[in-house]
Amino acid sequence: MYDIIINGDSLTELPKLPAESVDLIFADPPYWMRTEGILRRTEGTEFHGCNDDWDKFSSLDDYESFSLQWLKECRRVLKRSGSLWVIGSMQCIYTIGAAMQKLGYWLINDIIWHKTNPTPNFTGSRLNNSHETLIWAVKDRKSKFTFNYKTAKALNHESPSKQMGSVWRFPVCSGNERLKDSQGRKIHTTQKPLAMLERIIAISSKPGNLVLDPFAGTMTTGAAAKKLGRHYIMIEREKIYCDYGHERLKSITFEDSEISRADYDVKPIKATMPEMIRAGYFHEGEKFLLADGKEYAQLQPDGKLLYCGKIIDMHTCAALAKNLRAERVNGFDYWCVIRDNHLVSIREIRENYRNSLKH
Numbered sequence: 001m002y003d004i005i006i007n008g009d010s011l012t013e014l015p016k017l018p019a020e021s022v023d024l025i026f027a028d029p030p031y032w033m034r035t036e037g038i039l040r041r042t043e044g045t046e047f048h049g050c051n052d053d054w055d056k057f058s059s060l061d062d063y064e065s066f067s068l069q070w071l072k073e074c075r076r077v078l079k080r081s082g083s084l085w086v087i088g089s090m091q092c093i094y095t096i097g098a099a100m101q102k103l104g105y106w107l108i109n110d111i112i113w114h115k116t117n118p119t120p121n122f123t124g125s126r127l128n129n130s131h132e133t134l135i136w137a138v139k140d141r142k143s144k145f146t147f148n149y150k151t152a153k154a155l156n157h158e159s160p161s162k163q164m165g166s167v168w169r170f171p172v173c174s175g176n177e178r179l180k181d182s183q184g185r186k187i188h189t190t191q192k193p194l195a196m197l198e199r200i201i202a203i204s205s206k207p208g209n210l211v212l213d214p215f216a217g218t219m220t221t222g223a224a225a226k227k228l229g230r231h232y233i234m235i236e237r238e239k240i241y242c243d244y245g246h247e248r249l250k251s252i253t254f255e256d257s258e259i260s261r262a263d264y265d266v267k268p269i270k271a272t273m274p275e276m277i278r279a280g281y282f283h284e285g286e287k288f289l290l291a292d293g294k295e296y297a298q299l300q301p302d303g304k305l306l307y308c309g310k311i312i313d314m315h316t317c318a319a320l321a322k323n324l325r326a327e328r329v330n331g332f333d334y335w336c337v338i339r340d341n342h343l344v345s346i347r348e349i350r351e352n353y354r355n356s357l358k359h
């Protein structure tokens with residue numbers, strides 16, 4: 001059963017889910033903020049931070065035992081190829097990180113969410129808290145988890161085409177994105193930015209995967225999952241958040257794109273040289289030339305090349321023929337063949353062959 005909101009307590013609802021049934025879990029648990037009294041902005045107005053009943057715990061032992069319980073259940077329902085992401089602040093992330101390691105999770109990354117519009121420290125009594133931490137973990141060290149590396153690169157708008165790093169900049173959820181009631185008051189004190197959830201889901205799950213959030217709040221995770229074509233199970237204890245969340249999810253539609261399809265990370269169709277020879281895209285004995293047309297080698301039936309009296313693979317041969325320092329390069333970047341009196345890259349011919357297999 002998926003694409004549902006379960007209005008209930010995760011400690012009783014998670015045990016009802018089948019073992020190893022979920023591909024990705026995002027958890028934004030109560031942080032146990034321990035805020036006291038009324039917080040006021042410098043001009044005197046009241047600031048509504050997180051002082052909710054659902055965020056209260058009696059002691060560190062109480063919070064630790066709660067964390068161990070839900071993390072243990074999450075580990076049970078997570079597939080061997082799945083990922084768990086947990087977000088927290090200094091109040092809770094060390095307890096959660098320790099509990100995760102106690103339970104056998106294997107940590108992949110910790111990510112700093114640098115808030116570009118943080119709430120000021122109104123009293124000026126300490127540094128302004130301008131980040132939260134995300135922990136990305138898998139079931140155990142041997143897990144073969146999804147990481148859409150190229151999709152992450154494509155999403156790295158700050159440093160285009162560079163590897164995505166572990167400091168992410170997003171504004172705190174505000175403006176129209178913030179869910180409000182009919183009086184214009186915010187529904188939830190800790191609604192997370194949709195763009196952050198989209199990034200997490202896009203880089204660590206596949207289209208059609210199942211995403212679980214055991215502390216779903218305003219259903220930000222469900223919204224991102226639906227937008228990206230993933231399924232979801234959202235668990236939330238407070239009915240009011242479920243009601244607003246339900247309306248929110250109704251308004252979201254799937255957005256088909258290279259990111260949602262994880263196109264950048266789709267493995268290309270296998271195309272070996274002997275297969276392409278058999279299919280008539282290359283011919284046994286034909287000349288393989290470098291782009292300047294000067295050096296050439298001769299194609300053998302097994303896809304290797306005859307060059308200066310030796311039979312060698314085309315990648316080593318390209319490095320030799322180009323007189324490069326590397327012993328081996330990607331031959332598809334260097335070799336050409338003659339078609340209709342023109343030099344044509346063998347990469348282009350391989351693409352034509354792959355395209356022919358798609359139809």
Ligand SMILES: C[S@@+](CC[C@H](N)C(=O)[O-])C[C@H]1O[C@@H](n2cnc3c(N)ncnc32)[C@H](O)[C@@H]1O
Binds near residue numbers: 237
């Ligand atoms: C930090 S908020 C999550 C906010 C959410 N990520 C969003 O973007 O709206 C934590 C949520 O967990 C819910 N919660 C707390 N304890 C719970 C429990 N034992 N089971 C299910 N939900 C719980 C709270 O009601 C609250 O909405």
